[in-house]
Amino acid sequence: MGEGRTKFFEDFDLWNFVFEQKKLGKIKHVGFSFHSTPEELDEILTKHPEAEFVQLQINYADWENPAIQSRGVYEMARKHGKPVIIMEPVKGGLLANPPEQVAEVFKKANPDASLASWAIRFSASLDGVITVLSGMSNVEQMENNTSYMENFQKLNDAEKATVEEARRVMASIPLIPCTTCNYCAKVCPQNIGISGSFTAMNIYTLYKNLETAKHQEQWLVGMHGKKPAGDCIKCGACEKVCPQHIQIRKELVTVHKTLG
Ligand code: SF4
Ligand code: SF4
Structure with missing residues (x-):
């Protein structure tokens, strides 16, 4: 449930x-x-x-x-x-x-x-x-x-x-500091699975297990009806509302290169 x-x-x-x-x-x-x-x-x-x-x-x-x-x-x-x-x-x-x-x-x-x-x-x-x-x-x-x-x-x-x-x-291991508040999701015109992509990327950073990270990305993004990082049009709307001041566009490029 x-x-x-x-x-x-x-x-x-x-x-x-x-x-x-x-x-x-x-x-x-x-x-x-x-x-x-x-x-x-x-x-x-x-x-x-x-x-x-x-x-x-x-x-x-x-x-x-x-x-x-x-x-x-x-x-x-x-x-x-x-x-x-x-x-x-x-x-x-x-x-x-x-x-x-x-x-x-x-x-x-x-x-x-x-x-x-x-x-x-x-x-x-x-x-x-x-x-x-x-x-x-x-x-x-x-x-x-x-x-x-x-x-x-x-x-x-x-x-x-x-x-x-x-x-x-x-x-103490540096990760994308996303709290999954999903404020960004409310303003993204492309319905990009931003927080799911970042969670998967953090798994890769921590455990260096590409297969598991890709599986997480599929589950948290595609299977939750969201679009992948590569579909970002770089409009920047998300960054204006992110309380963590994450450079979302830049991080999404890394996610796309690594897990896409
Ligand atoms: S920059 Fe990309 S992720 Fe951010 S709101 Fe625009 S399309 Fe969505
Ligand atoms: S607004 Fe920032 S902290 Fe919140 S889910 Fe989006 S990227 Fe993560």
């Missing part, structure tokens, strides 16, 4: 449908996965307090990321007393290979712990978490995951400080 998807659950009476199936014993627990803002989650849970859990994208890299708002949606779910299932704890595998400076922080703290284990343990240590879903591509990854999840230990204070330091180092 979230964004344009939410209305279909009302339009097709899906809330009543799933709870009827629960009464029939065909469903044990009803909840939903969610990608949007804390405000929208608040609206949905206020309207549907019968939801039993929420599934959220949570990881240490997206904790304060304005495009994902992991912390905001997690705190909103907990404010409504909902248990949380976590998806993307390793951010689609990206946090198994974080930026070098970030990896150094973790390796210095514990040379034996895998980088993915820090990411998963961060999520699994949060209060109110039912389970953490981590995609695994091979037996080695599964063995690594089960090694520390079998007798799970929450992050201790020193480890929490290490994750905090990793996050601080990550935040």
